[in-house]
Every structure is written in C-alpha cells, then in structure tokens.
Amino acid sequence: MVDNALTAALPASIGARVSSATLKDGRATVVLDVAGLAPAERDEMEAAVRESVGASGEVEDVRVILTAERKARRIVAVGSGKGGVGKSTLTANLAIALHRMGHKVGVVDADIYGPSQPMILGNQAARPEARENKLIPVESTFGVPVLSMGHLVKQGQAIAWRGPMVGNALSQLIDAHWGDAELLLVDLPPGTGDVQLTMLQKFKPAGAVLVSTPQDLALIDAARAGQLFDQAGVPVIGLVENMSGYACPHCGEVSDPFGAGGVEDAAGRLELPFLGRIPLDLAIRQGSDAGKPPAAGDDAIAEPFRAIATKLATWLSKTA
Numbered sequence: 001m002v003d004n005a006l007t008a009a010l011p012a013s014i015g016a017r018v019s020s021a022t023l024k025d026g027r028a029t030v031v032l033d034v035a036g037l038a039p040a041e042r043d044e045m046e047a048a049v050r051e052s053v054g055a056s057g058e059v060e061d062v063r064v065i066l067t068a069e070r071k072a073r074r075i076v077a078v079g080s081g082k083g084g085v086g087k088s089t090l091t092a093n094l095a096i097a098l099h100r101m102g103h104k105v106g107v108v109d110a111d112i113y114g115p116s117q118p119m120i121l122g123n124q125a126a127r128p129e130a131r132e133n134k135l136i137p138v139e140s141t142f143g144v145p146v147l148s149m150g151h152l153v154k155q156g157q158a159i160a161w162r163g164p165m166v167g168n169a170l171s172q173l174i175d176a177h178w179g180d181a182e183l184l185l186v187d188l189p190p191g192t193g194d195v196q197l198t199m200l201q202k203f204k205p206a207g208a209v210l211v212s213t214p215q216d217l218a219l220i221d222a223a224r225a226g227q228l229f230d231q232a233g234v235p236v237i238g239l240v241e242n243m244s245g246y247a248c249p250h251c252g253e254v255s256d257p258f259g260a261g262g263v264e265d266a267a268g269r270l271e272l273p274f275l276g277r278i279p280l281d282l283a284i285r286q287g288s289d290a291g292k293p294p295a296a297g298d299d300a301i302a303e304p305f306r307a308i309a310t311k312l313a314t315w316l317s318k319t320a
Contacts, residue, residue, distance in 0.1 A: 081221025122291020
C-alpha cells in the first residue's frame with residue numbers, strides 16, 4: 001500500500017520505485033525498489049526519500065527499506081532463416097506497440113554484421129555508456145531502450161569478426177543494465193549461426209516469432225529457423241507474413257508480387273499459430289529509413305503491428 005500523501009513531493013522517477021509507504025504512530029516506512037541502480041544512485045535516492053517524507057508535519061521518524069526485487073526478464077527472439085524479410089522492422093514496431101500498451105520492453109539488435117535498429121529507431125548518433133563493466137542501453141524517442149553494434153562502431157564501418165568475438169558481442173548486448181525492462185525483443189541475423197547458438201546456450205528465449213515473406217524460398221529458410229528453436233526447446237510463438245500484398249497508390253488495386261497466404265498455409269501445416277500479415281507499403285519503408293516506425297503513430301498502417309503485438313502480449317501473459 002502506498003500513502004500518496006507521503007510520496008506526493010517525490011519526483012516521478014523515484015515515486016515509480018516506491019513499493020510501499022505507510023505512516024503509523026509518527027513513523028513513516030517506505031519500501032524502495034533499487035534494482036539496477038549503482039550504490040551512489042541508491043544513496044542519493046534514499047536521501048531524497050528521507051528529506052521529502054520527513055518534511056511532513058505528521059512524520060517524526062523515517063525508515064527506508066531498500067529492496068532489489070524485479071520480475072524475471074524474458075527474451076523473445078524474432079528470427080527467420082533468410083535475410084531481407086523484415087525482421088528488424090517487425091522487431092522495432094512490435095517493441096513500440098508493446099510499450100504503448102504499457103509493457104516495459106527493450107530491443108537487442110543481434111545482427112552484429114548488419115545492424116539496423118539505430119536507423120529504424122532514429123538514434124544512430126547515440127553512444128552507450130558503461131557502468132560496472134556493463135553497457136547502459138541507448139534511449140529512443142519512442143520509450144524503447146536499445147543496444148546495437150551500430151551504436152558501438154562508426155557508421156558504415158564493416159565488422160569482420162570470427163565466431164567467438166560475435167558471441168562475446170551478443171553477450172554484452174543482452175547482459176546489460178536494462179533497468180526495469182521485463183521483456184527483451186532480440187532482432188536476430190539471418191541463418192542459424194554463431195549468434196543463434198550463443199543465444200540459445202547462454203540466454204534461452206521464452207519463445208520465438210518467425211517472420212517470412214510468402215514466397216517458397218523464404219518459407220523454406222524460416223522452417224529451418226523453426227527447427228533450430230524446436231531442437232533447443234524454445235516454443236515458436238507464431239509466424240508473421242511480411243510484404244503481404246501491395247496496394248497501388250494510384251488505382252488502389254492490390255497485387256501480390258511475393259505471393260499470398262504462403263505463411264499462413266505453412267503455419268497450418270506446422271500446427272503453429274499465425275500471428276498476422278504486414279502489407280508491402282511504401283509508408284513502412286519510408287518510416288523505417290527516417291527513424292519514424294509506423295507503430296509510433298495512429299495511422300492505419302500501425303494497426304497490423306498493434307494486432308500482432310496484442311497476440312504476443314497474450315501469449316506472454318498465458319505463459320508467465
């Protein structure tokens with residue numbers, strides 16, 4: 001229980017960490033969650049609580065209890081065996097949609113050789129700081145923290161690393177100071193290589209979302225990715241069909257340059273949930289290139305991402 005009269009003067013950043021605040025016989029007892037904070041930050045926050053709560057005329061003594069409890073952080077991998085099918089775009093937009101639904105979510109750009117989340121989330125120039133030998137994620141204007149190799153190397157610089165270095169880089173991105181984030185969406189590179197194996201061995205996901213275009217070649221590669229997760233005991237949450245149908249901006253006629261319904265059919269054959277379709281739309285490409293993901297707005301183009309995010313949130317709730 002939180003006595004709002006005791007905490008009314010606290011800054012919002014501190015008030016959000018107050019688990020309990022009670023007043024009895026002149027003694028105020030405040031339980032403060034300091035998970036993820038450095039010792040100096042904990043001391044500063046405790047002093048602020050004592051000063052603010054102690055200023056009340058009814059309070060004779062202030063007792064502050066520090067806890068470091070947090071919900072178990074879960075990982076959801078977004079993958080496909082093939083490149084260029086929209087994993088990064090889907091990951092960023094799902095994260096934003098989940099954030100707008102009230103979920104505390106972060107994004108890990110695990111595509112070490114070809115990172116794209118900094119461009120999509122509009123923070124290419126940002127550089128992460130470190131604390132206690134761990135990286136601090138970069139904030140985005142959409143409320144979603146993110147870490148990517150794109151934040152650690154010069155823009156456009158090629159990364160030529162062997163397997164062990166790639167695995168170590170992934171570990172640093174995931175094992176970072178994610179604060180109160182309860183969910184990490186991991187944007188995987190194409191294939192079933194070092195990054196996927198390191199993640200499965202060290203940071204086993206709660207589940208995986210597979211994305212593919214409707215064409216047969218992409219579906220074959222997505223099926224391979226699904227087999228890898230299945231062998232590792234990671235449930236596939238469902239399949240997403242990207243670039244599904246193109247509406248001509250001039251005449252409105254819908255065509256299917258990559259085919260139609262292939263992913264839904266594959267989901268049926270594999271007895272996996274079908275999460276939804278995302279159209280081939282110029283607005284999605286332009287928004288991604290400009291650092292303005294469609295899910296951040298309220299236009300109709302955001303609706304497919306919101307619908308898929310709702311299904312993902314339902315799955316997470318049922319399997320909590």
